[in-house]
Amino acid sequence: MVKAVVLGAAGGIGQPLSLLLKNSPLIDELSLYDVVNSPGVAADLSHINTPATVTGYLPKDDGLAKALEGADVVVIPAGLPRKPGMTRDDLFQKNAGIVRDLIVGIAKTCPKAFILIISNPVNSTVPIAAEVLKAHGVFDATKLFGVTTLDVVRASTFTASVVGEKDPRKIAVPVVGGHSGETIVPLFSQASPKVEIPEDKYADLVKRIQFGGDEVVKAKDGAGSATLSMAFAGFRYLTIVHAVRGEKGIVEPTFVYLPGVAGGEEVQKAVGGVEFFAVPVELGPNGAAKATNPFGGVTEKEKELLAIAQKGLQTNINAGVEFVKQSGPKL
């Protein structure tokens, strides 16, 4: 039996992601929580004739604890999305507190669950989650993930269009670092199959992958950021459930706390000591089984991108850690 919980289930990402989960044979029980409309979304989805049961909860009557009771996997797309002109860091003020409070609920109710964080800024919300879990004495780095899969999905799509591959799914480009602007680093040198990016297209392609989110924010013109592609990517990352169910050989880039994952220390050394970093991670029934070191054959250009990413990431991580320190009794 696998119980999945979506926190922020009534939102732009939460609704289509919940739909995909309701349609998945991997999930037996689906629990939806939001500050608005989650019972409505649950009632709607419950009419779909797939086996997963669906229940919706609001904050009243201890709804968060009830939603989380017995959870195996908790995915969090709760919080504000960007509007044109905003950076992901501009969301920190609102989303840091939202993520902190939801993680407190997880720490108290289902501390052994896998936690997948989508809420931005991911570079800070994941360190916030780690600090809250540490404060409650239940932190397990092998079960906490920042979802960076949308960067991987975009890298595949945009690279395919540059190299003329009609089916983007055939191109896998590892994307490492963080999840905002220059902290996002595509490693074309490690692509599978091998790809040749023409010299005159390289810089634009990197930029498009790094700032793909802005493309959507601009096109939506005030109506939010990526939701459907994020729901697709979030569901893809929920292949973690395949690993939970015992399937072997699953490796996906994801943002993890390196010192707590096997192989992480070697990666940490390679990235200038930064503690949180997205690298391809081997997933197993207990979560992150091994962080792989993808830097063996990187090019000089990729080294430059990695150096820039490390700096930005460290600042974002520090902001998250500091926020929790200042939170005091709210924990």
Ligand SMILES: NC(=O)C1=CN([C@@H]2O[C@H](COP(=O)(O)OP(=O)(O)OC[C@H]3O[C@@H](n4cnc5c(N)ncnc54)[C@H](O)[C@@H]3O)[C@@H](O)[C@H]2O)C=CC1
């Ligand atoms: N990691 C990634 O690659 C991506 C992350 N995002 C981020 O995902 C987040 C959600 O985006 P959207 O779904 O478009 O926003 P949205 O505004 O459509 O939905 C957010 C939902 O969160 C709910 N919410 C707010 N406070 C809550 C709380 N305390 N507890 C539970 N639910 C709460 C809202 O009621 C709303 O239903 C944003 O922070 C956005 O920046 C978006 C795209 C990609």
Ligand SMILES: O=C([O-])CC(=O)C(=O)O
């Ligand atoms: O751009 C945003 O704000 C949403 C996001 O993280 C993405 O689309 O990658």
